[in-house]
Amino acid sequence: MSVLYGYAGKLLEVNLSENRFKDRVLQEKLCRDYLGGIGFNARYLYEQIPTGADALGPENILMISAGTLVGSPFPTASRSEASAKSPMTGLFGTSNSGMFFGIQLKCAGYDGIIIRGQAPEPVYLVIENEEVKVYPAGNLWGKDAWEALDILKTEYEEAEIALIGPAGENMVRFACIENGYYDAWGRTGLGAVMGSKRLKAIVVRGSGSITPFKGEEMLQKTLEARKRIMASPFYQPFKSYGTMNAAIPYGKFQALNAHHFTRGCLPDWKQNFARSRVEEYMKSHIACQSCIIACAHWVEINQGKYQGLKMKDMEVTPVTSFGSGLGLSLEACVQASAQAQKYGYDMVSIAGTVGMAIELFRHGMLTREDIGYDIDFGQEKAIFQLMEDIAYRRGIGHILAEGSKRAAGILTGSEDAAVHIKGLEMPMIDPRGRWTTWTLGMLTNIRGGDHLRCRNPVENLRYNENKHNYRKERFGFPEKMFHDLDMPAELKARAIDLEQDTVDIAVMAKWAEDLINLYNALGVCIRPPVMNSIGPGILAPFFEDFTGLTMSPADLMRAAERAWNVMKLFNIREGEKPEDSRFPERFYRQAIDDKVLPEEQIEEVLKLYYQARGWDRHSGQPQKEKLEELSLEQQRYFDSR
Amino acid sequence: MGGFLFVDYQKCVGCKTCEMICSQTNEKLYEPFLARIKVVWNEKEGWFFPLTCAMCEKAVCVSVCPTMALHRDQDGGVVLLEEKKCIGCLQCVQACPFAHMNFNRRKGVAFKCEHCGGDPQCVRFCWTEALRYLPLETFLSYRRRETAEKMMQEP
Numbered sequence: 001m002s003v004l005y006g007y008a009g010k011l012l013e014v015n016l017s018e019n020r021f022k023d024r025v026l027q028e029k030l031c032r033d034y035l036g037g038i039g040f041n042a043r044y045l046y047e048q049i050p051t052g053a054d055a056l057g058p059e060n061i062l063m064i065s066a067g068t069l070v071g072s073p074f075p076t077a078s079r080s081e082a083s084a085k086s087p088m089t090g091l092f093g094t095s096n097s098g099m100f101f102g103i104q105l106k107c108a109g110y111d112g113i114i115i116r117g118q119a120p121e122p123v124y125l126v127i128e129n130e131e132v133k134v135y136p137a138g139n140l141w142g143k144d145a146w147e148a149l150d151i152l153k154t155e156y157e158e159a160e161i162a163l164i165g166p167a168g169e170n171m172v173r174f175a176c177i178e179n180g181y182y183d184a185w186g187r188t189g190l191g192a193v194m195g196s197k198r199l200k201a202i203v204v205r206g207s208g209s210i211t212p213f214k215g216e217e218m219l220q221k222t223l224e225a226r227k228r229i230m231a232s233p234f235y236q237p238f239k240s241y242g243t244m245n246a247a248i249p250y251g252k253f254q255a256l257n258a259h260h261f262t263r264g265c266l267p268d269w270k271q272n273f274a275r276s277r278v279e280e281y282m283k284s285h286i287a288c289q290s291c292i293i294a295c296a297h298w299v300e301i302n303q304g305k306y307q308g309l310k311m312k313d314m315e316v317t318p319v320t321s322f323g324s325g326l327g328l329s330l331e332a333c334v335q336a337s338a339q340a341q342k343y344g345y346d347m348v349s350i351a352g353t354v355g356m357a358i359e360l361f362r363h364g365m366l367t368r369e370d371i372g373y374d375i376d377f378g379q380e381k382a383i384f385q386l387m388e389d390i391a392y393r394r395g396i397g398h399i400l401a402e403g404s405k406r407a408a409g410i411l412t413g414s415e416d417a418a419v420h421i422k423g424l425e426m427p428m429i430d431p432r433g434r435w436t437t438w439t440l441g442m443l444t445n446i447r448g449g450d451h452l453r454c455r456n457p458v459e460n461l462r463y464n465e466n467k468h469n470y471r472k473e474r475f476g477f478p479e480k481m482f483h484d485l486d487m488p489a490e491l492k493a494r495a496i497d498l499e500q501d502t503v504d505i506a507v508m509a510k511w512a513e514d515l516i517n518l519y520n521a522l523g524v525c526i527r528p529p530v531m532n533s534i535g536p537g538i539l540a541p542f543f544e545d546f547t548g549l550t551m552s553p554a555d556l557m558r559a560a561e562r563a564w565n566v567m568k569l570f571n572i573r574e575g576e577k578p579e580d581s582r583f584p585e586r587f588y589r590q591a592i593d594d595k596v597l598p599e600e601q602i603e604e605v606l607k608l609y610y611q612a613r614g615w616d617r618h619s620g621q622p623q624k625e626k627l628e629e630l631s632l633e634q635q636r637y638f639d640s641r
Numbered sequence: 642m643g644g645f646l647f648v649d650y651q652k653c654v655g656c657k658t659c660e661m662i663c664s665q666t667n668e669k670l671y672e673p674f675l676a677r678i679k680v681v682w683n684e685k686e687g688w689f690f691p692l693t694c695a696m697c698e699k700a701v702c703v704s705v706c707p708t709m710a711l712h713r714d715q716d717g718g719v720v721l722l723e724e725k726k727c728i729g730c731l732q733c734v735q736a737c738p739f740a741h742m743n744f745n746r747r748k749g750v751a752f753k754c755e756h757c758g759g760d761p762q763c764v765r766f767c768w769t770e771a772l773r774y775l776p777l778e779t780f781l782s783y784r785r786r787e788t789a790e791k792m793m794q795e796p
Binding site: 073283300 | 671
């Protein structure tokens with residue numbers, strides 16, 4: 001076998017039940033077929049998690065893998081993917097996070113960590129330069145994530161730490177894994193999986209090296225990739241204002257989740273969340289490893305009752321989830337983010353679950369006796385109290401900790417009150433207000449109601465037009481954008497019709513999902529300036545300079561598609577049904593701004609997407625030809641123990 | 642005489658690309674410990690501070706070096722380390738007031754920033770302009786303009 005450059009070269013397998021560790025040396029074939037990051041996770045978990053395993057039992061496996069390009073200066077190559085069977089959806093659970101965990105992991109000698117089994121007592125794991133130790137977490141267990149980090153950071157200077165808060169410890173189904181103080185592998189409840197394994201924290205610190213195949217060429221291509229990203233029309237807005245760019249246009253379109261999807265926008269949204277107000281609190285920019293955008297902000301609240309609060313925050317997801325979804329003020333949103341980080345919550349799911357509780361309370365289906373206090377949108381004291389009650393599973397919190405789908409079933413006998421897809425709460429975009437590749441992506445997403453695995457690289461936020469029975473969205477850019485887009489010519493011509501000025505939603509969704517899966521395998525970020533300018537044509541030669549593996553752009557896309565299909569097969573094996581790819585009833589029945597989703601037309605776009613994927617048009621099942629084309633089921637990559 | 646490497650910590654966003662490029666340029670691989678520039682991040686206060694060799698005029702590292710492995714270049718601007726003469730005594734590592742002098746365990750010698758022979762690669766890859774390599778006068782004239790403009794903009 002040839003030498004693998006760029007990779008650390010092995011995966012660490014930890015069995016917490018037996019207190020055993022094992023290195024799995026990376027095989028070149030695995031690297032070629034699955035690349036890294038989400039690809040490694042998908043293949044390993046597909047082979048190793050027994051069908052029907054309890055997501056919160058010892059049979060489930062948690063895996064965190066760094067993207068392949070992490071350790072190179074490729075712009076934004078910082079990210080790592082955490083995956084397991086999700087306690088929310090019962091399907092493939094997976095989440096991506098940036099900052100410095102991935103690079104520390106690789107410098108500690110591993111491309112990925114696999115956590116199997118269940119520790120008899122709470123523990124934390126330390127991985128330092130290929131040395132692995134398990135310590136009792138006695139004094140850490142029960143502490144919130146920030147307190148636990150303070151303790152661990154004193155002992156392990158300059159380490160990167162993945163950990164859970166009380167929500168994870170108490171197996172709140174939508175608990176996240178925190179990535180340091182302010183970041184997280186947020187979605188699909190991976191923190192609950194970590195909690196079920198009684199694993200409080202994973203500390204990584206490394207001083208090992210990562211060697212590129214062709215260093216000089218790699219540096220040159222880094223500068224070229226940077227130039228492309230910086231030339232994107234999305235670059236300056238994201239550099240100066242970050243993800244908050246989307247908050248105002250989505251409000252304008254009446255396409256925000258407002259008051260738990262009962263409105264399209266709050267009446268005073270534009271004033272209360274105006275750019276000038278938000279910028280008042282933003283003190284500086286923060287980047288992840290190797291990023292040239294630095295979309296994150298350091299925020300300091302310098303007035304009012306939250307004066308003195310400072311953290312990395314004001315991303316669009318927490319701000320819209322808490323601000324628009326629950327009606328909190330801008331300042332209270334930051335406090336809510338801080339609480340969510342300390343408890344260790346998926347912010348979309350906690351806001352969705354609390355929103356549902358408020359809705360039920362408003363309709364008299366939950367009472368003061370049930371909750372212990374009155375609660376309504378905008379009532380921060382009650383909302384913060386409920387967030388705490390859920391983290392510790394106190395009172396009604398014990399039921400809501402099951403996530404909105406299960407809790408709705410228990411509380412009302414029906415799931416109608418929950419706004420979820422496949423058991424995962426939907427994020428802040430209302431598909432009634434705006435129908436695009438992005439919103440179709442919530443139906444097709446392997447992880448359920450979520451907006452981060454499908455994003456049109458040429459989404460145009462100036463327009464909001466449903467064209468051709470929901471099959472097209474407006475392109476609306478100059479022709480140059482079309483020509484510059486790094487996408488195979490034939491496919492590009494099918495996805496974007498310059499004459500009609502439209503984007504084909506089904507065709508673009510398939511491409512966008514595969515492209516994002518490629519990013520999540522390589523560790524590249526999905527911020528719009530990157531998606532807009534970086535495709536497989538740019539990535540393939542860089543991949544070769546870094547790893548020494550020759551892969552064509554088509555090879556990279558096929559690997560990404562392969563991993564997507566593996567995750568879909570995992571879901572089908574775990575019981576995903578075609579009818580699960582559906583919005584909650586309210587989106588088809590209750591109008592916002594006079595708009596409901598037309599059921600048949602949405603169904604038809606979904607079928608077109610299945611066709612684009614080479615899946616059965618009705619059932620959405622990957623077909624034999626597709627599996628053969630991807631040579632997917634022919635061999636095992638990992639021996640069983 | 643060449644330039645100075647100026648650090649404007651207020652512009653740093655903490656992407657740590659400088660560390661990676663430094664190690665890559667000098668060692669042909671990325672190893673965090675071998676970078677000649679390090680970014681300190683205070684996670685509680687939200688600031689970043691890149692630290693590298695200040696090329697002190699009265700350099701303590703040069704004074705304490707018993708073998709004269711550390712010395713100034715001919716122009717007198719850059720402090721260089723001659724590996725062959727280094728005996729790995731770590732006197733310079735202990736003496737440096739900026740915790741810049743470092744020690745390569747594999748080679749058994751100290752190492753430091755040498756401005757990449759007059760074209761510092763960290764500066765080339767720093768997109769925020771937190772790192773700049775300029776003659777002193779040019780730097781100061783930039784800074785004066787920036788400071789004045791900032792003050793005039795503030796309400």
